[in-house]
Amino acid sequence: MRSSKFLLIFFVSIMVGMVNPALAQEKVVKMALKASDIRSLDPHYGTTTIDYACIDPMFNGLVRFKPEDINPEKIEPDLAERWDRSKDGLVWTFYLRKGVKFHKGYGEMTAEDVKFSLEKAANKATSGFAGDYAALAKVEALDKYTVRLTFKSAIPSVLGILTNYHGGYIVSKRAVEEKGDKFKVDPIGTGPFMLKEYIPKEKVVEVRNPDYFRGKSKLDRIELWFMPDASSREMAFRKGEIDIVEGEREQAWVNKMRQVPGTAIEIFGPGETLVVHFNMAKKPLDDIRVRRAICHAINIDELMKFLGPDVTEKLVSAIPMNYLGGTDKVPKYEFSPEKAKKLLTEAGYPKGLDLSMVITEMSDYRRPMEQVQEQLRRVGINLKMDVIAHSAFHEQIRKDVNPMVLYVCARFPTADPMLTQFYYSKSIVGTPTAITNFSHYNKIDDLIEKARVEPDAKKQKDIWAEAQKKIIEDAVALPLCITKFVFARKINVDLGYEMRSTLTLVTTIKETTDVRK
Amino acid sequence: MLKYAIRRMIYVLPTLWAVVTFVFFLIRIVPGGPAVAALGSYATAESIRQLEEQMGLDKPILVQYGIFLKDLCQGELGKSLITQKPISQEIARALPYTLDLAIGGMVIGILFGIPTGIITALRRNRPPDYIGRILSLVGISMPEFYLGILLMYILAIKLPFFPVLGGGDFSNLGSRLYHLFLPALTLGIIMTAFISRMVRSSMLNVLREDYVRTARAKGLNERVVIYKHALRNALIPTVTVIGIYMSILMGGSVLTEIIFSRPGLGKMMVFAVKDRDYIALQSVIIIFSAFVFLFNLITDLLYSLIDPRIEYH
Numbered sequence: 123m124r125s126s127k128f129l130l131i132f133f134v135s136i137m138v139g140m141v142n143p144a145l146a147q148e149k150v151v152k153m154a155l156k157a158s159d160i161r162s163l164d165p166h167y168g169t170t171t172i173d174y175a176c177i178d179p180m181f182n183g184l185v186r187f188k189p190e191d192i193n194p195e196k197i198e199p200d201l202a203e204r205w206d207r208s209k210d211g212l213v214w215t216f217y218l219r220k221g222v223k224f225h226k227g228y229g230e231m232t233a234e235d236v237k238f239s240l241e242k243a244a245n246k247a248t249s250g251f252a253g254d255y256a257a258l259a260k261v262e263a264l265d266k267y268t269v270r271l272t273f274k275s276a277i278p279s280v281l282g283i284l285t286n287y288h289g290g291y292i293v294s295k296r297a298v299e300e301k302g303d304k305f306k307v308d309p310i311g312t313g314p315f316m317l318k319e320y321i322p323k324e325k326v327v328e329v330r331n332p333d334y335f336r337g338k339s340k341l342d343r344i345e346l347w348f349m350p351d352a353s354s355r356e357m358a359f360r361k362g363e364i365d366i367v368e369g370e371r372e373q374a375w376v377n378k379m380r381q382v383p384g385t386a387i388e389i390f391g392p393g394e395t396l397v398v399h400f401n402m403a404k405k406p407l408d409d410i411r412v413r414r415a416i417c418h419a420i421n422i423d424e425l426m427k428f429l430g431p432d433v434t435e436k437l438v439s440a441i442p443m444n445y446l447g448g449t450d451k452v453p454k455y456e457f458s459p460e461k462a463k464k465l466l467t468e469a470g471y472p473k474g475l476d477l478s479m480v481i482t483e484m485s486d487y488r489r490p491m492e493q494v495q496e497q498l499r500r501v502g503i504n505l506k507m508d509v510i511a512h513s514a515f516h517e518q519i520r521k522d523v524n525p526m527v528l529y530v531c532a533r534f535p536t537a538d539p540m541l542t543q544f545y546y547s548k549s550i551v552g553t554p555t556a557i558t559n560f561s562h563y564n565k566i567d568d569l570i571e572k573a574r575v576e577p578d579a580k581k582q583k584d585i586w587a588e589a590q591k592k593i594i595e596d597a598v599a600l601p602l603c604i605t606k607f608v609f610a611r612k613i614n615v616d617l618g619y620e621m622r623s624t625l626t627l628v629t630t631i632k633e634t635t636d637v638r639k
Numbered sequence: 640m641l642k643y644a645i646r647r648m649i650y651v652l653p654t655l656w657a658v659v660t661f662v663f664f665l666i667r668i669v670p671g672g673p674a675v676a677a678l679g680s681y682a683t684a685e686s687i688r689q690l691e692e693q694m695g696l697d698k699p700i701l702v703q704y705g706i707f708l709k710d711l712c713q714g715e716l717g718k719s720l721i722t723q724k725p726i727s728q729e730i731a732r733a734l735p736y737t738l739d740l741a742i743g744g745m746v747i748g749i750l751f752g753i754p755t756g757i758i759t760a761l762r763r764n765r766p767p768d769y770i771g772r773i774l775s776l777v778g779i780s781m782p783e784f785y786l787g788i789l790l791m792y793i794l795a796i797k798l799p800f801f802p803v804l805g806g807g808d809f810s811n812l813g814s815r816l817y818h819l820f821l822p823a824l825t826l827g828i829i830m831t832a833f834i835s836r837m838v839r840s841s842m843l844n845v846l847r848e849d850y851v852r853t854a855r856a857k858g859l860n861e862r863v864v865i866y867k868h869a870l871r872n873a874l875i876p877t878v879t880v881i882g883i884y885m886s887i888l889m890g891g892s893v894l895t896e897i898i899f900s901r902p903g904l905g906k907m908m909v910f911a912v913k914d915r916d917y918i919a920l921q922s923v924i925i926i927f928s929a930f931v932f933l934f935n936l937i938t939d940l941l942y943s944l945i946d947p948r949i950e951y952h
Contacts, residue, residue, distance in 0.1 A: 158910035353898070361799065
């Protein structure tokens with residue numbers, strides 16, 4: 123009896139007393155994200171939210187967005203102290219900070235690393251974002267701390283492609299050459315944190331970079347957990363095992379988590395645009411009257427109410443207002459089932475019509491589309507939707523199977539990337555240069571090309587506005603709304619800045635982030 | 640018996656080959672590939688093509704199959720298409736967590752299932768039997784993801800006794816057990832339901848046998864009759880199904896690992912399906928199949944040890 127009691131006490135004590143005193147002294151922030159694993163920690167390949175969350179604390183660009191805001195007009199110096207540009211905007215010279223160290227003894231960051239990084243980012247064989255650098259003619263290291271970039275033609279935002287985002291991150295030339303393919307899971311940058319451990323399917327652990335040029339980070343360590351299951355993330359957060367958690371972009375989730383003591387809810391931009399692209403190459407949507415009928419049949423206010431007023435924002439044009447070049451001076455299709463029915467009758471569908479399409483299982487797409495489906499049913503449009511896996515959805519829509527495609531995305535906050543990818547003829551799906559022009563639209567190529575090389579900022583904005591007006595007039599696509607990103611944070615975690623919008627799409631950990639015990 | 644075991648192991652090779660071949664072709668038929676999964680909303684026709692080339696998916700499918708079989712025969716499982724890490728390393732890391740979970744669940748199932756089965760059989764058609772049967776029905780019908788979240792809510796959130804995150808530090812036995820308890824309990828409750836029903840029905844059959852009547856007629860103590868004569872015989876069919884239940888547990892580990900964020904094989908498999916990581920998925924299924932075979936073989940061999948009437952040819 124005594125021995126069994128002893129065994130019980132022993133068992134309970136080893137199960138409950140698991141605190142490592144060394145860890146108790148550390149300042150650690152744990153974040154859980156809706157992800158199964160990273161894709162790549164090489165910043166020139168990372169495209170998912172979890173990739174961004176892991177990459178951003180480890181790398182810098184020549185310039186950067188302010189931590190709290192992605193306004194491209196407020197880009198500030200990062201690894202470059204200053205820069206100047208030629209009158210025609212084709213030659214840019216950057217003067218680097220001195221004494222910036224790469225992680226783990228990989229030496230000082232120099233012009234050679236910048237040249238190597240930008241050439242890597244521009245090379246299709248070594249980067250997923252080479253297309254962004256198509257206009258980059260050459261990069262020259264003039265001396266140890268000076269880099270000159272020469273462009274073939276003017277582009278909408280040179281600083282934009284040099285920020286702490288996608289191909290703009292600077293990597294260690296020596297580390298990439300030494301590690302080769304392993305760089306994807308063992309990266310070397312200059313950021314406030316450096317990789318300690320990557321455990322596939324579980325987490326990434328990063329520790330403080332003692333040599334960070336803006337000063338040591340306040341946190342010792344950050345852990346980024348891959349937790350695709352929403353309930354598990356919520357439980358771990360409620361339990362206190364996770365400090366920051368990616369939430370569901372739903373009003374109900376926001377309301378529920380606001381009730382959890384000690385919790386701050388972060389709802390931030392730029393958000394993702396929800397746009398329905400009409401396939402104009404297929405009947406019956408080749409008829410503008412049918413497309414306009416659909417536009418009139420969709421009640422956007424009802425949709426936004428359904429998704430949640432806290433997590434949605436109006437989107438009136440193909441480009442959001444907070445993007446450089448975004449405008450609200452576009453025609454509007456007011457909600458009018460009568461007009462919708464009248465247009466359908468005129469188009470030869472007095473009894474309505476049947477459409478079928480595929481949709482991803484991801485709730486960010488499926489839920490709004492289900493609402494649209496119900497609204498269309500009210501005017502006699504029966505939309506049959508087959509729910510398939512997310513990767514299968516991406517494959518199928520690029521094979522042009524859908525009469526209309528709901529696409530949810532965020533892009534670099536200037537008008538050009540979205541206009542080029544969704545409304546430029548070279549981007550039409552099914553062509554060799556395809557990107558995501560699901561509508562097969564080709565009527566604003568001249569405007570897109572003209573705006574790219576327009577040196578006058580005001581004129582450039584006017585051309586972009588004209589392009590957006592045409593998109594709505596031709597009923598190429600219907601902007602529904604913007605859904606913002608939702609995170610819950612323990613109030614003892616101080617980010618060190620006020621989160622308003624970020625291109626990393628997650629609550630970003632910076633050197634200023636701190637945690638109170 | 641050794642000859643029998645070796646023969647069974649040889650027989651399993653064509654079965655394993657059939658399983659992996661089926662999976663190899665099936666997953667490639669399903670729409671959506673690893674390149675599209677990896678690139679997501681940034682996928683362009685060109686970037687998909689490039690990534691597929693890097694992943695070796697541009698080769699004809701039969702060539703890919705040939706390479707896969709050749710590597711497999713040399714004991715090479717290949718590299719994950721997504722993480723680029725050797726699959727053997729990822730499996731070596733994940734497998735112990737899944738085995739811990741399956742064994743933990745089975746231990747709990749046996750510890751609670753056998754006594755429950757005995758009690759309900761001995762108190763047949765009386766309140767303990769009714770309660771036991773209702774609870775076992777609930778246990779069998781309850782999906783593990785729901786039960787897991789329920790246990791998590793009660794034993795980790797409301798009563799903060801146990802963690803909800805991860806598998807713990809594998810080199811630290813205490814941390815490992817601490818993180819194992821809730822997931823193992825989730826599977827253990829389900830196993831308890833299965834085993835208790837099996838034991839109950841076996842016990843009821845055995846209690847009607849002549850030798851039990853004889854033992855009682857001899858005037859033996861009821862405890863001796865139950866535990867020595869009845870239970871030992873009732874356990875024979877139970878042990879045989881425990882092997883099959885172990886396979887169910889390996890399957891049950893998939894959702895349990897997702898809920899508790901345990902870095903095991905089940906979680907690896909789900910993520911591999913989601914990411915269309917063909918190489919990882921094939922490898923995990925080979926390991927799962929091998930374990931199912933192993934558990935069945937052990938059960939067969941145990942059967943002859945428990946019941947001397949059984950002989951293997």
